[in-house]
Amino acid sequence: MNSLLGLFRRELALAWGGGGGPLLACGFMLCFAAMLPLAIGGDPVALAPMASGAAWVALAVASLLSLERLFERDLEDGSLDILALGPVPLEAVVVVKALAQWLANGVPLAVMAPLVALALGQDAGLVGMTGLTALIGGLGFAFTGALAATLALGAKRGGVLIAVIVLPLFIPPVVFGAGGLARAANDQPVGPAVALLGAYVLFALVIAPFAGAAAIRNAQS
Amino acid sequence: MLDGLKITDLTLSRGDRCLIDGLSVDLSAGQAQALSGANGAGKSSLLRAIAGFIRPNGGQIAFLSGAELLDADEVRRTHLHLTGHLEGLKATRTARQELMFQCRFLKGSEEAMQAAVERLHLEPLLDLETRRLSAGQKRRLSMARLVSAPRALWLLDEPLAPLDSQWRERIGHLMQDHLARGGMMIAAVHDPLPFDARSLDLGGRA
Numbered sequence: 404m405n406s407l408l409g410l411f412r413r414e415l416a417l418a419w420g421g422g423g424g425p426l427l428a429c430g431f432m433l434c435f436a437a438m439l440p441l442a443i444g445g446d447p448v449a450l451a452p453m454a455s456g457a458a459w460v461a462l463a464v465a466s467l468l469s470l471e472r473l474f475e476r477d478l479e480d481g482s483l484d485i486l487a488l489g490p491v492p493l494e495a496v497v498v499v500k501a502l503a504q505w506l507a508n509g510v511p512l513a514v515m516a517p518l519v520a521l522a523l524g525q526d527a528g529l530v531g532m533t534g535l536t537a538l539i540g541g542l543g544f545a546f547t548g549a550l551a552a553t554l555a556l557g558a559k560r561g562g563v564l565i566a567v568i569v570l571p572l573f574i575p576p577v578v579f580g581a582g583g584l585a586r587a588a589n590d591q592p593v594g595p596a597v598a599l600l601g602a603y604v605l606f607a608l609v610i611a612p613f614a615g616a617a618a619i620r621n622a623q624s
Numbered sequence: 625m626l627d628g629l630k631i632t633d634l635t636l637s638r639g640d641r642c643l644i645d646g647l648s649v650d651l652s653a654g655q656a657q658a659l660s661g662a663n664g665a666g667k668s669s670l671l672r673a674i675a676g677f678i679r680p681n682g683g684q685i686a687f688l689s690g691a692e693l694l695d696a697d698e699v700r701r702t703h704l705h706l707t708g709h710l711e712g713l714k715a716t717r718t719a720r721q722e723l724m725f726q727c728r729f730l731k732g733s734e735e736a737m738q739a740a741v742e743r744l745h746l747e748p749l750l751d752l753e754t755r756r757l758s759a760g761q762k763r764r765l766s767m768a769r770l771v772s773a774p775r776a777l778w779l780l781d782e783p784l785a786p787l788d789s790q791w792r793e794r795i796g797h798l799m800q801d802h803l804a805r806g807g808m809m810i811a812a813v814h815d816p817l818p819f820d821a822r823s824l825d826l827g828g829r830a
Contacts, residue, residue, distance in 0.1 A: 409728035413721075417714060481710025485769075488675065489729050490701050623677045 406491050411499050418469065418507035425511035432465040432512060436519040451524035455533065455584035458520035462537055462580075463573040465512055466544040470569065471562040473504055473552040478622060487623060493616035501549040501611060509541030525588075532587050536600060540576040543604035546611040547572045553615040556622035575603050626703040626776040627653040628688030629674070629808060635682035636666060636673055643669055644826065647683070649810075653776075656799065656809040656821040665828025667812035668708065671779045674810065675706040687777075702731075704777040705770045711762045715755035719746065719765055722754055723772065732773030740771035743798065759786035767795060770802075778802060780811040784818075793818055 418424060439457055440450060477483040486496050516537035517530040525533065551569035555561040583596030629651040636644040643666030651657055659667045672678045674685055676696065687699040694703075713722050723746070727737045741747055744764045749757060757765065763786045770778060778799075784792045796818030799809060811817060 406729045406731060409725050413714075413717075413725045416717070416721075420716065476714075479710075480714065481708060481712035482714070484675075484677070484706060484708065484710070485712040485726060485729070487677070488700055488704065488706060490731055620677075624679065 406489055407495055407499050410486070410491075410496065411503055414500050414503035415507055417472075418503055424469075425508050428465045428468050428508050429511055429515050431468060432461045432515050432519060435461040435464065436522060439523065447524045451526075452588075454520045454523035454525035455529065455588065456581040457523055458516045458525070458533060458537070459540070459577045459581040459584075461519055462512055462516050462540065463544065463570075463577050466509065466541065466548060466573070467566055467569060469504070469508055470548045470552045470565050471555075473500060473549055474556055474619065475552065475561050478556050483619065483623065487619070493619055494612040497549055497553070497612045497615040497619070501545045501615075504549060505542050505545035509545050510538065513537035513541050520584075525584075529584055529587055532593070533584060536580045536583055536597065539597075539600055539604055540580045543576050543600075543607045544573060546604075546607035550607075550611040550615045550618070553618035553622070556618060576600055579603065625689055626687055626694060626699055626808075627690065627806065629777065629810075630686045630688060631674070631683070632686070633683040634670075634673070634680050634685065636669055636678065636680050638666075638669060638678075642681075643828075647826075649824065651808050651810065653806040653808060654803050656803055656811065656817065656819075658817050658821045658823040659810065659812045659826060660814065660823060661826030662828035665826040667826055668781050670826070671706060671708075671781055671810065671812060675704060675779055676700040699777075703775050704779060705773075705775050706779040706781075707766050707770070707783060708781040711754075711766045713754040713757075713762060713765065716753055718751055719754055719757065720750040723750070723765060723768055726769045727772040730769070730773035730775075732769075736774060737768070737772040740768040743771065744768050744794075760788060760791060763787060764791065764795075767798060771798070774807075776807055778807065778809040778811075780809065782813060783811055784813070784815065 443449065477486065487493055513534055517533040520533050521527065521530060548569055551565045554568055555564040558564050579596050579600040583593045583600065586596060587593045631647060631649040634644055634647040649657060659670065661667055669678055673680050687694040687696060723737065744767060746764060746768055749761055754762065784795060787795060800819050803809060
């Protein structure tokens with residue numbers, strides 16, 4: 404347990420401090436949101452219906468940014484060998500790294516998402532719901548993102564490869580998350596959409612550690 | 625407790641190239657084995673195969689405790705260290721942060737880490753970011769990891785290469801102390817180790 408706690412603290416420090424940390428992802432999200440009205444016009448009547456969806460797309464794309472750092476740096480500098488020869492299974496290492504990624508990037512982005520949606524004209528009553536679904540979805544993004552990062556290990560231009568692997572996997576949570584918000588805006592029940600989002604996240608939580616650990620072993624051989 | 629390593633008829637290839645064919649090595653507590661050979665002869669690959677990263681094409685790598693065969697995965701998690709050309713240090717973190725993390729992650733003890741810091745004269749380096757350290761200083765930090773979290777088998781890939789002559793001798797003493805405590809060591813080297821050790825030439829010279 405001590406081993407994993409130590410790893411978690413180190414990962415958090417690296418994710419928080421390295422290469423701009425969450426500021427970079429949040430800044431990216433803001434730029435994305437600022438570009439939208441410039442591209443499609445500032446008419447609130449046109450913008451408001453797409454505010455929730457735009458916030459979710461921004462969330463998904465901003466979640467991509469720091470994934471390359473997650474495992475590739477460890478492979479390059481030799482840390483991954485030490486982690487693999489540690490007393491804890493690699494699956495647990497993947498979980499800890501994904502959780503730290505979520506806490507350092509996903510949570511700040513989940514705080515930003517309602518602000519972005521609000522700025523684009525979303526109904527103020529949906530702020531809490533937007534933040535909550537972004538928080539849950541962000542956990543899924545962190546785990547599928549971690550899996551993609553392990554699959555891209557050792558590849559040249561891994562960052563681009565990660566984006567290509569991961570964006571299709573990010574589609575379901577975007578559909579469920581933004582769909583749930585759209586239903587909430589129309590006073591329809593949001594239960595099914597949130598349940599599907601939760602199911603996606605649970606699926607990612609189960610698959611990513613095992614598949615990720617296998618991908619790491621493959622990259623190290 | 626791991627006290628024997630028996631490699632039998634090992635075959636190892638990378639891609640289409642056969643690096644090692646029919647290698648057998650026996651190592652017991654207190655023994656060191658130096659591996660020499662040209663660049664690309666398979667020294668590092670052999671070390672990585674023993675550490676479990678590369679699957680051999682044939683033959684066996686057996687870890688022993690007396691006559692009892694130990695579980696290889698268990699041994700790799702708790703009984704062996706591997707140091708390579710990459711030191712596993714994060715450039716933006718201080719030597720102290722990295723050493724403390726490694727010691728804690730590998731279940732070493734605070735006292736052993738203090739002893740390692742003194743033995744390897746790391747105190748003046750501890751508050752520097754690891755990117756400020758020279759190759760030799762980084763290597764000393766890596767050796768501190770081995771001392772902080774004692775494990776029976778050391779797999780060392782050119783451990784002395786970045787060090788000056790004074791530190792080669794000191795790290796040589798460190799290795800001898802490890803062997804004297806019943807440890808084992810396999811080191812890939814280009815220059816002979818600074819003490820008497822069995823040597824095996826993997827060849828590979830044109």
